[in-house]
Amino acid sequence: MMRRLSILPAAAFSAALVSSPAFAQSYGLGDQVLTVAAAAFRDVDGHGVIGADGYLYKADSNSPGRHFYASFKLPDGAEITQICLYARNEEAALDSVAAAARWIKLAPGGQAPGQGTVPGSNVGTTFNFGYGVVCTDPMSYVFHDDVDVDHDGNVEHLSHRLDAHLLAGPTPALGGVRITWHRQFSPAPDAATFGDVPTDHPFFAFVEALAASGITGGCNAEPPQYCPDASLTRGQMAVFLAKALGLHWPN
Amino acid sequence: MKRSRSLTPALVIAAVALALFAGVARSQSYGPDDQVLTVGVAEFQAVSLFSHIDADGYLYNDGEGTDGFRASVRLPRGAVVERLCMYTHTSANTHTISARLVADKLVLGGGGGPAELVIPGSAVQSASVDGYGLFCTDPFAFTVPGTIDVDGDGGQDSVQFLVDALLPSGFALGAVKITWKRQVSPLPASSSFDDVPLGSQYSQFIEALRAAGITGGCQADPPLYCPDRPITRAEMAVYLSLALGLHWSD
Numbered sequence A: 001m002m003r004r005l006s007i008l009p010a011a012a013f014s015a016a017l018v019s020s021p022a023f024a025q026s027y028g029l030g031d032q033v034l035t036v037a038a039a040a041f042r043d044v045d046g047h048g049v050i051g052a053d054g055y056l057y058k059a060d061s062n063s064p065g066r067h068f069y070a071s072f073k074l075p076d077g078a079e080i081t082q083i084c085l086y087a088r089n090e091e092a093a094l095d096s097v098a099a100a101a102r103w104i105k106l107a108p109g110g111q112a113p114g115q116g117t118v119p120g121s122n123v124g125t126t127f128n129f130g131y132g133v134v135c136t137d138p139m140s141y142v143f144h145d146d147v148d149v150d151h152d153g154n155v156e157h158l159s160h161r162l163d164a165h166l167l168a169g170p171t172p173a174l175g176g177v178r179i180t181w182h183r184q185f186s187p188a189p190d191a192a193t194f195g196d197v198p199t200d201h202p203f204f205a206f207v208e209a210l211a212a213s214g215i216t217g218g219c220n221a222e223p224p225q226y227c228p229d230a231s232l233t234r235g236q237m238a239v240f241l242a243k244a245l246g247l248h249w250p251n
Numbered sequence B: 001m002k003r004s005r006s007l008t009p010a011l012v013i014a015a016v017a018l019a020l021f022a023g024v025a026r027s028q029s030y031g032p033d034d035q036v037l038t039v040g041v042a043e044f045q046a047v048s049l050f051s052h053i054d055a056d057g058y059l060y061n062d063g064e065g066t067d068g069f070r071a072s073v074r075l076p077r078g079a080v081v082e083r084l085c086m087y088t089h090t091s092a093n094t095h096t097i098s099a100r101l102v103a104d105k106l107v108l109g110g111g112g113g114p115a116e117l118v119i120p121g122s123a124v125q126s127a128s129v130d131g132y133g134l135f136c137t138d139p140f141a142f143t144v145p146g147t148i149d150v151d152g153d154g155g156q157d158s159v160q161f162l163v164d165a166l167l168p169s170g171f172a173l174g175a176v177k178i179t180w181k182r183q184v185s186p187l188p189a190s191s192s193f194d195d196v197p198l199g200s201q202y203s204q205f206i207e208a209l210r211a212a213g214i215t216g217g218c219q220a221d222p223p224l225y226c227p228d229r230p231i232t233r234a235e236m237a238v239y240l241s242l243a244l245g246l247h248w249s250d
Helices: A010-016 A204-212 A234-245 B009-021 B203-211 B233-244
Strands: A031-037 A048-050 A056-058 A066-072 A079-089 A097-106 A114-117 A130-135 A156-166 A173-182 B035-040 B051-053 B059-061 B067-073 B080-090 B098-105 B116-118 B131-136 B159-167 B172-181
Touching (some): A031 A066, A156 B172, B035 B067, B067 B172
Antiparallel strands (some): A031 A173, A056 A173, A066 A156, A079 A130, B035 B172, B067 B159
């Protein structure tokens, strides 16, 4: 790691230190974890330092409180079910750490920006005298880049971030935030794409999800058909998988 | 590397250090259709330290001149980047915000210095408007390579990809959005299976599966894939488990 240079105060290095956020890369519909490490948080209104324990501290321990932000992204349609905060909280009456997920409304022009807290995502330290973890109650927030998040009838363009707040006290510290989430396949549309997979077909939602992703165009263009009961050749299987995953580019 | 101020060695080192360790956002949807990678402003590291994220969630340059901000981005090998858009807050004067996708050479030692390459077509510039706005490049096509000759010396360089943004004093950036999509890899030079000649209907897809280690065919010697044989449910399970790395329990 680079040593401190006179031209740059320490904050530049605390922001740059150590790891980037780790993104869970598993598949299927089971629970996954997105860990946003302390070092991924950006100083907002003051300096932070990463301690020898890997936790993020206020550089000025006497300051009343400092904010840190970290952008995050999940797959479209992912459902966040819980957020946990790893923190250090030494002095019962003084220290406190809080975190929440926020959506930021990006303004394409002619609109005002805005932001809001992801419902149920507020979490703060309730323990004292040491290191610990505290989690939200089970929650539900479906992640989208573009969605009517505030239910005003317009689709908003969003970015998402975690806000962490190290409150008053000498030793509050942030270890990281873990977001528990899982993939979802898209809800079934109102109308069927293929004549032979009507809306009451047992595999309707799955076939529509493949069609909407551009992975299949069916077995016949006009009239549009999918041939759900035809057997699949090994060659056709190769098309499904290669298209779905963008296989395979050498490194 | 183009900067509005003179390029001191310290700034170059700082920029490289910041770029190496900045956060990474990654879109995780599948299929060949368009995808969006939103690079939020909390991922941007300031080359100058005079900046803040305001109550509107945008990143403001509080310095006196135009300063640079950068964020690491990671895209799958073979992805086609098609468009770069940025959300901005500007004033109606002659200054503008610009952003672009940059390939930044990782210096391995043993010759050659740092270098950067602006991806052609990826540069976007704001207009002179007062307030919030969205600006996009024209459509372009850049296939993410494994290596690229950044400095034109004929050698292939390992790179990291960055979004560079230049913010005039008092201007703000809301986010940069990169539109991209997956592609199936092009055909290799020679066929892997005797019953799947290059250029046959499924050859591109079968070769991609073989290169990814998902299939070894239906017979080893001579190598065959049996493209027209129906797949069994058991084979389907093998394909999906291997392709997705399914499934590790907690």
